[in-house]
Amino acid sequence: MTSTSRWRYLRLAQLVWKLPTYARVVWGLFRDPRTPIHLKAILAAGLVYLVTPIDIIPDALPIIGQADDLTVLLLVLDLFVANAPAEARDEHTERAKKGTALLDEDLAHLRSILGDRYDRIRDALPEVLERYGSLRDPEWMRSMIRAWRGRRAGLDAPPRPAGRRRPQHTSLN
Numbered sequence: 001m002t003s004t005s006r007w008r009y010l011r012l013a014q015l016v017w018k019l020p021t022y023a024r025v026v027w028g029l030f031r032d033p034r035t036p037i038h039l040k041a042i043l044a045a046g047l048v049y050l051v052t053p054i055d056i057i058p059d060a061l062p063i064i065g066q067a068d069d070l071t072v073l074l075l076v077l078d079l080f081v082a083n084a085p086a087e088a089r090d091e092h093t094e095r096a097k098k099g100t101a102l103l104d105e106d107l108a109h110l111r112s113i114l115g116d117r118y119d120r121i122r123d124a125l126p127e128v129l130e131r132y133g134s135l136r137d138p139e140w141m142r143s144m145i146r147a148w149r150g151r152r153a154g155l156d157a158p159p160r161p162a163g164r165r166r167p168q169h170t171s172l173n
Contacts, residue, residue, distance in 0.1 A: 021096045026077060028092035029084045039080050046076030 029035050030043060049055075049072055057068040081089060111118045 022077075024096035025089070025092045026081065028095060029081065029088060032084075032088045032092065034085045034088045036083075039083055043076060043080045046072055046080075 026043070030040055050069055055065065055068060056072075057065050114121070
């Protein structure tokens with residue numbers, strides 16, 4: 001490994017280490033009443049774009065397909081943070097650095113309300129994301145839409161796509 005690639009990995013590791021701080025700043029600014037509503041709408045629209053299966057560049061194209069999602073996310077976050085009121089941005093940055101961000105308080109409050117359910121939801125989250133992650137696969141979505149249209153038209157529905165099979169129930173008799 002060359003020294004330049006080591007530095008590149010080190011910079012990437014530093015960025016990953018700071019991601020929770022950045023998330024706390026964005027969350028704090030989003031909740032802050034001083035942040036204009038149009039900025040909040042832009043952030044929400046960017047996040048909706050990320051979770052919808054419709055993309056500018058289809059995710060089926062290797063590397064480029066995911067790069068557009070990352071580009072949109074970075075542009076929206078930069079626009080959101082850069083145009084937030086300076087005093088709010090500074091305040092939330094300080095809170096996030098100290099670890100006293102509102103996100104931590106919100107999660108603690110949610111944990112106190114939900115009790116054990118909070119831990120079960122948190123522990124089940126990877127499985128839920130894996131189960132419904134195929135919603136971002138354009139080919140899977142196309143086959144599901146074809147199946148839905150076929151059922152509505154009364155035609156024989158094409159087979160369900162692989163990876164999303166319903167469990168088979170067997171009788172114990």
